[in-house]
Amino acid sequence: MKNTFFSRLAPKESKFYPLLDQLSETLVKAADTLVSSLPKSTPEEREETYRKIKDLEHEGDKLSQKILDELSSTFITPFDREDIHDLASSLDDVIDGINSCAERISLYNPRPISNSGRTIGDLIRQGANCLNRAVHELDRFRDKPKTLRECCVELHDIETQADIVYALFIKQLFEEEKDAIEIVKIKDIMETLEETTDAVDHVGKLLANLIVKYA
Amino acid sequence: MKNTFFSRLAPKESKFYPLLDQLSETLVKAADTLVSSLPKSTPEEREETYRKIKDLEHEGDKLSQKILDELSSTFITPFDREDIHDLASSLDDVIDGINSCAERISLYNPRPISNSGRTIGDLIRQGANCLNRAVHELDRFRDKPKTLRECCVELHDIETQADIVYALFIKQLFEEEKDAIEIVKIKDIMETLEETTDAVDHVGKLLANLIVKYA
Amino acid sequence: MKNTFFSRLAPKESKFYPLLDQLSETLVKAADTLVSSLPKSTPEEREETYRKIKDLEHEGDKLSQKILDELSSTFITPFDREDIHDLASSLDDVIDGINSCAERISLYNPRPISNSGRTIGDLIRQGANCLNRAVHELDRFRDKPKTLRECCVELHDIETQADIVYALFIKQLFEEEKDAIEIVKIKDIMETLEETTDAVDHVGKLLANLIVKYA
Numbered sequence: 001m002k003n004t005f006f007s008r009l010a011p012k013e014s015k016f017y018p019l020l021d022q023l024s025e026t027l028v029k030a031a032d033t034l035v036s037s038l039p040k041s042t043p044e045e046r047e048e049t050y051r052k053i054k055d056l057e058h059e060g061d062k063l064s065q066k067i068l069d070e071l072s073s074t075f076i077t078p079f080d081r082e083d084i085h086d087l088a089s090s091l092d093d094v095i096d097g098i099n100s101c102a103e104r105i106s107l108y109n110p111r112p113i114s115n116s117g118r119t120i121g122d123l124i125r126q127g128a129n130c131l132n133r134a135v136h137e138l139d140r141f142r143d144k145p146k147t148l149r150e151c152c153v154e155l156h157d158i159e160t161q162a163d164i165v166y167a168l169f170i171k172q173l174f175e176e177e178k179d180a181i182e183i184v185k186i187k188d189i190m191e192t193l194e195e196t197t198d199a200v201d202h203v204g205k206l207l208a209n210l211i212v213k214y215a
Numbered sequence: 216m217k218n219t220f221f222s223r224l225a226p227k228e229s230k231f232y233p234l235l236d237q238l239s240e241t242l243v244k245a246a247d248t249l250v251s252s253l254p255k256s257t258p259e260e261r262e263e264t265y266r267k268i269k270d271l272e273h274e275g276d277k278l279s280q281k282i283l284d285e286l287s288s289t290f291i292t293p294f295d296r297e298d299i300h301d302l303a304s305s306l307d308d309v310i311d312g313i314n315s316c317a318e319r320i321s322l323y324n325p326r327p328i329s330n331s332g333r334t335i336g337d338l339i340r341q342g343a344n345c346l347n348r349a350v351h352e353l354d355r356f357r358d359k360p361k362t363l364r365e366c367c368v369e370l371h372d373i374e375t376q377a378d379i380v381y382a383l384f385i386k387q388l389f390e391e392e393k394d395a396i397e398i399v400k401i402k403d404i405m406e407t408l409e410e411t412t413d414a415v416d417h418v419g420k421l422l423a424n425l426i427v428k429y430a
Numbered sequence: 431m432k433n434t435f436f437s438r439l440a441p442k443e444s445k446f447y448p449l450l451d452q453l454s455e456t457l458v459k460a461a462d463t464l465v466s467s468l469p470k471s472t473p474e475e476r477e478e479t480y481r482k483i484k485d486l487e488h489e490g491d492k493l494s495q496k497i498l499d500e501l502s503s504t505f506i507t508p509f510d511r512e513d514i515h516d517l518a519s520s521l522d523d524v525i526d527g528i529n530s531c532a533e534r535i536s537l538y539n540p541r542p543i544s545n546s547g548r549t550i551g552d553l554i555r556q557g558a559n560c561l562n563r564a565v566h567e568l569d570r571f572r573d574k575p576k577t578l579r580e581c582c583v584e585l586h587d588i589e590t591q592a593d594i595v596y597a598l599f600i601k602q603l604f605e606e607e608k609d610a611i612e613i614v615k616i617k618d619i620m621e622t623l624e625e626t627t628d629a630v631d632h633v634g635k636l637l638a639n640l641i642v643k644y645a
Contacts, residue, residue, distance in 0.1 A: 065635075072643040107600045170322045180395035180610035184617070187399070205280075213287040385537045395610035402614070420495075428502040 015070050016077060016084055017139050023063045023091050024128075024135040030056040030098045031128035035121045037102070041112040050106035053099050060095040064088045078139075083210060090203045091131065097196030098124065104192055110185040116169035120162045120193040127158045127200035134207055145215035148207060155204030162197035166190060230285055231292060231299055232354050238278045238306050239343075239350040245271040245313045246343035250336045252317070256327040265321035268314050275310040279303045293354075298425060305418045306346065312411030313339065319407055325400040331384035335377045335408040342373045342415035349422055360430035363422060370419030377412035381405060445500050446507060446514055447569050453493045453521050454558075454565040460486040460528045461558035465551045467532070471542040480536035483529050490525040494518045508569070513640060520633045521561065527626030528554065534622055540615040546599035550592045550623040557588045557630035564637055575645035578637060585634030592627035596620060 030053050037049035067088040071081050078084075101121075105113070113121075134151040141148040169190060177183050245268050252264035282303040286296050293299075316336075320328070328336075349366040356363040384405060392398050460483050467479035497518040501511050508514075531551075535543070543551075564581040571578040599620060607613050 065638075068639060069642045072639060103597070107597055108604050109601075167318070167322055171324075174323050174396070174400070178396075180399065181604070181608075181613060183396060183399060184610065184613060185604070208280075209283060209287060212284045382533070382537055386539075389538050389611070389615070393611075395614065398611055398614060423495075424498060424502060427499045 015074070016067065019063060019067050019070070020084075020088065020091070020135050020138065023060060023067070023088060024132040026056055026060045026063060027091060027095050027098075028125075028128045028132050030060070030095050031125040034098050034102060035118075035125045037105075038113045038118045038121045043106075043109050046102075046106040046109060050102040053102040057095050057099040060092050064092040079210065079214065083206070083213070086206055087203070087210075090199070090206055091135075094124075094128070094131070094196060094199045094203065097192065097199045100192045101189065101196060104185075104189045108185040108189065110182060110189060113189075114169065114186075116165050117190060117193060119165050120190070120197065123158045123162045123165075124193070124196050124200065127155055127197060130154050130158070131200065131203055134203075138210075141211065142215050145211045148211060148215075152204045152208040152211070155201055155207075159197045159201035159204075162194055166194040230289070231282065234278060234282050234285070235299075235303065235306070235350050235353065238275060238282070238303060239347040241271055241275045241278060242306060242310050242313075243340075243343045243347050245275070245310050246340040249313050249317060250333075250340045252320075253328045253333045253336045258321075258324050261317075261321040261324060265317040268317040272310050272314040275307050279307040294425065294429065298421070298428070301421055302418070302425075305414070305421055306350075309339075309343065309346070309411060309414045309418065312407065312414045315407045316404065316411060319400075319404045323400040323404065325397060325404060328404075329384065329401075331380050332405060332408060334380050335405070335412065338373045338377045338380075339408070339411050339415065342370055342412060345369050345373070346415065346418055349418075353425075356426065357430050360426045363426060363430075367419045367423040367426070370416055370422075374412045374416035374419075377409055381409040445504070446497065449493060449497050449500070450514075450518065450521070450565050450568065453490060453497070453518060454562040456486055456490045456493060457521060457525050457528075458555075458558045458562050460490070460525050461555040464528050464532060465548075465555045467535075468543045468548045468551045473536075473539050476532075476536040476539060480532040483532040487525050487529040490522050494522040509640065509644065513636070513643070516636055517633070517640075520629070520636055521565075524554075524558065524561070524626060524629045524633065527622065527629045530622045531619065531626060534615075534619045538615040538619065540612060540619060543619075544599065544616075546595050547620060547623060549595050550620070550627065553588045553592045553595075554623070554626050554630065557585055557627060560584050560588070561630065561633055564633075568640075571641065572645050575641045578641060578645075582634045582638040582641070585631055585637075589627045589631035589634075592624055596624040 033049060033052050033056065037045065040046065040049070068085060071077065071085055130151050134148055134155075137148045137151070170187065173183065173186060173190075177186070248264060248267050248271065252260065255261065255264070283300065286292065286300055345366050349363055349370075352363045352366070385402065388398060388401060388405075392401070463479060463482050463486065467475065470476065470479065498515065501507065501515055560581050564578055564585075567578045567581070600617065603613065603616060603620075607616070
């Protein structure tokens with residue numbers, strides 16, 4: 001983009017929606033990869049998953065950097081600069097969370113991931129799909145905020161459910177598991193899964209704030 | 216609140232003080248509940264504490280969300296929008312910290328909490344009371360910043376003291392404790408207690424910045 | 431500084447550069463102290479290192495607080511207020527990271543730090559030196575952004591390298607180490623070292639944003 005006087009003044013609204021769309025699609029791919037990997041338990045399969053997700057994480061980094069660069073060099077944006085910045089960063093944080101899960105599973109190579117872990121994985125994927133839909137609503141929610149509002153409720157429910165699954169599992173883990181090293185591995189992985197649903201909910205809160213502010 | 220042109224222009228200062236007051240009172244309740252629970256050591260009592268504190272944490276979430284919503288729909292605020300936002304979020308972070316402490320104690324169910332753990336609990340309660348007093352000063356500190364300034368010093372002292380108690384305890388834990396699982400539990404709980412005093416000090420730093428900016 | 435009407439209006443650019451310089455020099459000192467301490471393995475030497483680095487961390491805190499205070503009471507700054515704030519905070523975060531490494535080594539007193547740990551230490555020092563050079567470029571990069579741009583690339587490379595060293599080490603640790611308590615200690619210390627290179631890279635990203643925005 002040439003930073004001529006005119007190009008800087010021209011509205012750039014259209015740039016942000018496709019970039020945010022791409023970012024949320026990268027998130028969906030990362031979540032899908034994570035979910036389909038959780039039943040796999042050989043070190044090779046786990047390393048392979050981590051490699052794939054790390055590539056998606058780099059893609060996400062590039063996309064959010066592109067959004068930040070656009071924000072820095074654009075005068076007019078559809079929302080406050082800060083709001084788009086926060087939205088892109090928080091979507092990227094969910095991808096980072098998924099990457100951290102895959103990294104830990106690959107590096108620690110624990111016993112097969114529990115049903116509770118897989119349930120939280122499913123919730124992360126549900127959250128990713130929901131965020132993808134929410135991002136698609138951004139260019140029209142001012143007039144019809146209903147769909148976006150429903151997404152925010154769903155995102156919060158996801159976090160609440162993950163929290164319950166996590167708590168039950170960790171309580172049982174400390175009651176029953178006697179292998180300290182396995183506890184270290186599983187506790188860390190389950191925390192990272194659960195924190196990723198917190199990151200999902202955090203985007204939901206930013207979206208809810210957009211509704212209050214602009215709808 | 217109807218968003219008529221006039222209501223949006225009318226000063227809304229008065230809304231923020233009572234909401235911040237309520238938030239800091241919720242914090243005091245959470246801290247009191249934590250402190251009175253630390254001597255208890257049955258799983259049932261610990262679960263009961265966690266339930267109570269989680270309710271207070273939800274209350275805190277709702278109050279800070281209410282503050283954010285007010286900020287998004289109000290033109291005139293007593294401070295910069297960003298400053299009230301940060302203050303509410305950081306008070307909420309202290310409540311979240313207390314909630315994390317109670318959650319870990321309930322889920323891990325470690326041996327009875329050490330004297331060091333109880334001391335840090337007391338420091339968190341002292342911090343909560345101090346923050347409550349500080350929030351009460353917000354509508355008058357521009358003329359008389361002395362009380363607020365003293366609060367900031369006290370909040371920082373609390374963090375420093377907690378840090379010392381934490382360091383001595385952890386050093387001794389790794390020298391003496393031989394049960395790896397117990398170490399995992401206690402290390403995590405003590406870290407969370409200590410981090411909660413960091414969160415207390417963080418609010419203190421925001422308040423100190425308000426003095427520089429507005430007093 | 432007297433807050434007379436005129437002093438508040440007068441350009442204060444000159445104040446920020448020397449303060450940021452001092453902050454980045456404090457960072458270099460902390461990194462040097464950490465690197466030279468990693469081969470040492472008696473509890474006394476490790477405590478001594480932690481004391482020295484904690485002093486530097488306090489120095490860093492004071493400097494970044496000074497920068498924040500200046501920002502709050504100054505009208506005209508060379509960059510947006512927010513950008514200087516973020517830059518100072520993120521430099522301070524690197525010092526905090528180094529402090530956390532030294533604290534953990536002193537409190538946990540693990541076996542001698544591995545070659546991988548020392549390599550990440552070297553990368554942190556390289557990052558600190560690079561950040562120091564970058565901060566020196568701040569008053570001239572608008573015309574010649576090349577040097578600053580090279581710094582950002584180097585800072586990102588540092589993080590990538592640390593990530594590889596970390597991953598290989600942790601994988602091997604869980605394959606070979608059978609002492610659960612030692613795993614708890616070393617895992618936590620290596621994570622903290624690796625996170626410190628993330629903090630280094632984070633400053634690099636802020637600097638890259640400055641180039642897009644101002645050069």
